[in-house]
Amino acid sequence: MARINPGFTKELKSFGAFDVNACYNCGNCTAVCSLSDEDNSFPRKMVRLSVLGLDGELKTSLEPWLCYYCGECSTTCPRQAEPGELMMSLRRWLTAQYDWTGLSGLLYRSLTAVITAFLLLAAGVIWFASVQNFNPESLLHTGHYFEMLAIACVFAFILLPNIIRMWLLTVYSRHKKIPVKRYFSSLGELFVHMFTQKRTLGCDDSKTRWIEHLILVISYLALLFTTVFLDWFGTDNGFIIALGYIESAAIFVVTILFVAARLKKSTEVSKHSHPSDWMFVVWLSLMGLTAFVVRLFIDLNMLENNIWIYIVHLIILVQWALIIVPFGKWTHFLYRSFAMWFLKVVE
């Protein structure tokens, strides 16, 4: 017996959902969704649970991560209840549920909090640079170390515990006795989905979206590797330098396309943009752009006189690494891959 909580949709609305109440349960969204199948029929089930406010069940659902938001369900919804947007909001809400710090929820819901955090971090970086007397060398150096440290800490103290929490909620709470062997045998899912986002291919819309995403993910991960482990800004190796240029350019180009689509609202996916969506694409884009420019300035020997370019890059990097990666939309990329893995495990 479950008690209905009509107030829940209000909470979901603060994560971006709207009009979900308009649903009259025709099931069209589930039927048009090419990712939905007999075992995992969504989005209507998610819409229904949201409307009824059965958050306990939602919390343990993996379905929201199975959706790649092609928007077909929203375009064809006879009640314009925006099921696609609901799935997106549920992902944000779930992120907040997984996050032990509670910051995810706060940042999703309050634009003021986000701006404050961004400003504080920017001020911090500038303050730090001034302490370093705007010395390019030492700034580049500390910047590099910061990257490594940040990745390690964010992963160890935030992402890892959150993934464990996700596992507890979605797997452990429902299926207590799963042999450990299963986790290993299905581990491939995690990596395949993390690196290729293979599932998007199941969506009915054009393949370009998948290619764009694939390029972006590969470029992003490669750039991360190139800057952190190959020390792109510090190396003299021509191959690495060229690689970095390509990666950062690719990131910039693809994200600019995304931004343009969101501005034009041309497709269902790009119709509704939550602040966190804007932040994700814009910051990723800026990262690519500033990284490219910084390396260009290094190669042209102009960085010494234009250290602010690097400071801007560093600000963006810090904001990215400390806000968007641990608490923002970046996590979706992680949870999604884990969700696919978990799903394979519980099967």
Next chain:
Amino acid sequence: MKQARSNKSDTKQQAKTSPSEERLKEAYKKRIGVYVCHCGGNISDYVDVEKVRQAVENEEGVFLTKTTMFACADSNQKEMVEDIAAQKLDGVVVASCSPKLHLLTFRAVTERAGLNKYNYVHANIREQVSWAHSDNKKGATEKAIKIVRSAIAKVRRSEALEPIKVEAAQAVAVIGAGVAGMKAAVKLAKSGVQVYLIEREFFVGGRVAQWDNLCVTDETGKELVTRLYDDVMSHKNVTLFTGAEVVEKSGSVGNFSLKVKVTPRYIRMQCNKGELQKAIDACPVEVPDKFNFNITKRKAIFHNYPSEYPQLPAIDIENCTRCGECEKVCSSIDFSQKPEYLNIKVGSILLATGFDPYEPQKGEFGYGEIDNVVTLPQFKRIVHYCSGDKLQFKGRDIHNIAYIYCVGSRQVNGENKYCSRYCCTSNIYTAIDAKKRFKDINNFHFNRGIRTYGKQEVLYDESSRMGDIYLQSFEDSPPKVEVIDGKTVVSINDILTQDKKLEVEADLVVLVTGMVPRKDNSIGSLLKVPKGRDKFFNEIHMKLRPVETVIDGITIAGAGQGPKNIVESMTSALAAATKSYTIVASGELALEPTIAKVSADDCEWCGKCDDACPYDAFTPKEINGKTVAVVNKSVCKGCGMCLPVCPSNAIQLTGLSDNEVESMIDALVERSPLPASP
């Protein structure tokens, strides 16, 4: 009947015989045309239409037989007219659907062809053959042949008759002064006929007066009633009786006589308003207020709401104790008033008596047992009486409201199998209204599939968008209402959530009750208006004659005919008014010439026919030295009650003479109609 068989081969041999056979022979001279209708498959799918035609083509007197796809279609009608003229037919049979549908159509055809319309006979081979015996094609075909033969036998003996013309009173009685009745009355009055508007209650407006905002115009029930009342009162042709009931009816279409009993209000017309209010205050009697569905009380001297029409309170004499308190403060009270009886003459009666809301049984979803379970009409009154931004009932604040749909409609075990049509929309509209007016209202709709048909769908959408929650179950697993730890909890297995059991703690449970026929159906019984399977008044044919009843001259409108919303009631009221008006408009009516005829030769006045006749149509009269019965043609209704009582069989009914009936019987038992297959 033996002739029929022998005549088959040779007609001309049948010349010199006895006088009665002479008469038959006369009849046999008829040139008869027979049309057998396929009814686009309705008949021909089960009855071998061609075989029927073949079986009767050699019948005596039959000069023409045809089958046709649609006998009633214009092209066939034209063909019939041409055939009648070209073949000089003087008797026509169409074998098709029930005469209720198209007897008049084909009579009109024969008339157009210059043939007397009573030389037309209709054979029903659809409702009583092809449909009834769709399980037995051979049997159906045989039966169809016999029925057509008996129709031929009847048409052979048919006479040319003239309809009886009677004067029709150019007045219409409209029974029920709800919105449908008032609308019909106004419409009739504007068309120029005298209207008697008869309302049983002391106040007009019926059910609509009880509602606040009306879907979808937001006009209140009171405003609509006021508008119609003003219209009614502004028309000199309308006479309104309140507290009035029809207690006797006689006569028939064109000339109904109604006896109307008008119950007094016990208050004089010219009165002092201030004093009346004092009288109401002074009355010590308190009874549940039916107008508010018993959620409040009223005095024995009462009106339904301030400025109720007519604007004069009434004394409910059944509950009045005659304590005299009111008389002390008000000089207009007059207990000496007596019921009045009026006789009115009308040409047509329009019934607009409305509906009763379904009254749940004790214990049905907790009704009558759990104190916060109410019906939709009660809920509407509760909303009406709550001011401010808090919805309260019995002193408690209401936040969660559970609405249980289809209470009294679409019953699985009960008798009401029908859908009450208006309740989904009405309830959603009321729920939206409550949510807009009051703070913190959550609406939970426990339904069996929402039926907001047509444009009303936008209300369903609006309410969903406002956050109302819809939970659905099938007929066989209705929601449950229980008291758990002092809280009223409604639970359901929700088919929208994979049959999950869900529950809501409700501050108020509203049973969305449907419409049922008026409990007091005395007027229906008095006028003999038949009821349908749903027990509401029944029309002749939903599409062909949707507002007429089998009782000539009586039309029906509004929710008395079946559940309807206001717009639909109004529409049917206007349509019924048009029909009633058409009946009385010309001041003259042509009635069926079916009447009793007395053979003066055979009659030995004994008076038995006079005793049997419900219309006093017989009078003894001296003719050629003996007393015989004479029929008053304008009084006789052709019921035939006199036929069997006459000891000397001196009475015959037009169109149903012994000759006709017996020849039909003969045809029905005649030889096996299907020739044995060679």
Next chain:
Amino acid sequence: MNSGKVNNSVKILVFSTEKISDPAIDMAGLLKLHYPPTVYTITVPCSSAVKPRWIMHAFEQGFDGVFIAADGTDCPYGESCTEKTGKLVQETQDKMKELGMEPARLKMAAICSICSEPFVKHVKSFVETLNAKES
């Protein structure tokens, strides 16, 4: 003719009334409630208008049973209808007895305007009774 095949071919003549029982019999067809096709109707204005001689004529000509679908209290011509119909049935049955006929071959029941199912039930059971009598 009377000797005809016994298998379910008992012939019944129904006197039904134009405004009350006719609609019910029509509706039986509409609802596809089947009954034997050897049941035939003749329409009269009111059930109390049926002359005993018609009934007797029907028996003489070979009908096995006559069923009067009476108006009951719905009769638009007056309350007395039921009583009068009952009386004429009684008288006819008496006459039948005199002639050595089985009075059960004449049956009467009130058929209201929506009594399609009762009508079908009545005629079916009537057919059974008559069949039983015959064999």
Next chain:
Amino acid sequence: MSEHKKILEYDVLVVGGGIAGGECALNLANLGFRVLLVEKDLTIGGKMIMLSKVFPTLDCSACITTPKVSEIARHPNITIFTGSEAKKVTKLAEHNFEAVVVKQPRYVNVEDCTGCQLCEEACPVSVTDQYQYGLVGRKAAYIPFSIASPRAAAIDIENCTLCGACERVCPTNCIDFTQTEEEYLVKVRSVVVATGFNLFDPLKIPRYGYGKFKNVITSMQMERQLAPTRPFNTILRPGDGKMPDNIAYVLCTGSRDKSVGNPICSQVCCMYSIKQAQLLMGALPMADVTIYYLHIRAFGKGFNEFYAQAQGMGVEFVKGKIGKITEKDNGNLILRYEDIEEGKVKEAEHDMVVLSVGLLANPEISSSFTNQKLELDPFNFVQQTDMLANPAKTSIDGVFVAGTASAPMDIPDSILSGGAASAQTISYLKQAMEK
């Protein structure tokens, strides 16, 4: 107004000769008013005359319409203009309207045509038959359908090659290619708008594959297959002429669907689908019929009982909207939907799919009104400006609305609405007489 226009005078102009307009015209004519009935199509009787049997009584539609149509056609007080439109309607004053009625040439003298169909046989041009909703073909010289009124030939000039074959065979010489468009100036005292509805075009929902998959048809096409004047003598699937044995109904095609711009319920689709299902089970006793529905709107008198009857007959009812339809090589169709009761996506195979298309407004008439605006509601139906007290009233005094021109409705409601419109028209006309 130009000189050469013919001037006609009537009491009432009824625009639309369907069942509502017809009922209204008949009521008015029976009370002595002179009516001009203008019908755009070549025949009166509207959509109803095309239908098979009608719910919930299952009596045949033609049995109701054809006698009414012939009564209208014969009535001395009614003049019928088929193939005509009321182009300009101007209100000069109360009880004084002027309308320009344009009559398209039929190229056949209706009075002389006997409906012998020789021209049809002679005509060498074949095109698809709009009266059979494209299921079969017809000639360029043709009689609309057998129970049309008037039952007279017409020449479809757009497809005609002017070969003259029809002229040569016509026994009464009634074919006349010299006919031209005629304009009439009609003076009336009141106008009734009964212009009916349009059917939803399922091409707007590409994922249902209508027009692409041959065995996906509309409910109107099925209606024609079931009707007595049907094109084939049985039920066939258009793809290969096979008799279907597993038929699916897709309810709410174009109704209750904001994604195609029609948020309201069409009020009749549930019932006509249930009716067709019952008829199919009678015509094809071995066939399975499944109805995919959202909510069954069986609200009218006898409707719910009719629904129960269909369930009892074995018609399958599945709650869930069809998401998409795909075609297999053998012409069978795969329907993808969520079975709401189970909450699971499912796919079902059927050999024929009927799209239960909705009723849309036919708002064209509103642009014919010149000096006063005939207001439309948000769904483009004619606005009933005093719905509760005067359901036939429109934004123009003296212009009344009847039938589905004001909202989706079923046949009994349309007929009642025609009755109501006539009642209000009479009141309006009487008002003039009193003055």
